[in-house]
Amino acid sequence: MSDSPLPLASALHEPVLHWYSENARTLPWRQPGAGAWAVMVSEFMLQQTPVARVLPAYKLWMERWPRPADLAADPPGEAVRAWDRLGYPRRALRLHAAARAIVERHDGVVPDDHAALLALPGVGSYTAAAIASFAYGQRHAVVDTNVRRVFARALTGTAQPSISPTAADQRLAVRALPEDEPTAARWAVATMELGALVCTARIPRCSECPIRSRCAWVLAGSPPYDGPPRKGQTYEGTDRQVRGRLLAVLRAAAEPVPKTALDACWPDQAQRERALDGLVADGLVDPLPRNHYRLPA
């Protein structure tokens, strides 16, 4: 349960930071002056969705809703529609709700306080730390799947991190943090970028890695993953697939859609009804009179 700095990690600071200075991607939410709202929107979109797919939706979103108040002024259904096919559309609803909360509680300004961020809909421990660190330069352990993988290899010496985030991951990331605030913030993005570009899940590019000579996993001979099997996510035939189809119809429609149009999406009636009920319960779909449905107003 030590909170003391890790000597092993401090040796990684300089090479990782230097690597980042030369290899960081130029992403719109990292541009100077992008602002905390840009960071927040990108973080919501990047929750489980790759950068390449986020880019176009992100640009349209920021043109249309450049400030939290702009999004808050539109109905939630517009956020769901603009979410396009990024997946997990509840994120769109939560981002919209967060924008309204920011207007109501924070005068329309994305808060810089970690606890205030964490209190927003859709903001968990990762996203709160990411916004505080990336947008406001604060010193936080920003622990996502990339960072967990980098530390699992470089510090722990295992091929893959634990299947789900653990308190141990969090402690390790805290102990690895540089003392100095701006350096810690730089380290947070840098380690994440290293995990995204070099220390990748399947075939890590160790020959391009700035810390390969100090990596515990490489030093141990790059032993293969030997933990419990990671449970694969099935999708075909699940309620999630049905929800996706129903929502796709509603996103494409400018007017309320009759239930008969939704019925054409999926052959199994019981499953279709269950999926539609779920969407309504989640607030992603508004039921209207006369068996019509639409995105929430």
Next chain:
DNA sequence: AATACGTGGCC
């Protein structure tokens, strides 16, 4: 603590 929650690209 498990499980639900989209979508698509890659090897």
Next chain:
DNA sequence: TGGCCAAGTAT
């Protein structure tokens, strides 16, 4: 071909 993976959160 198809399992694996992608800047997680909420319940």
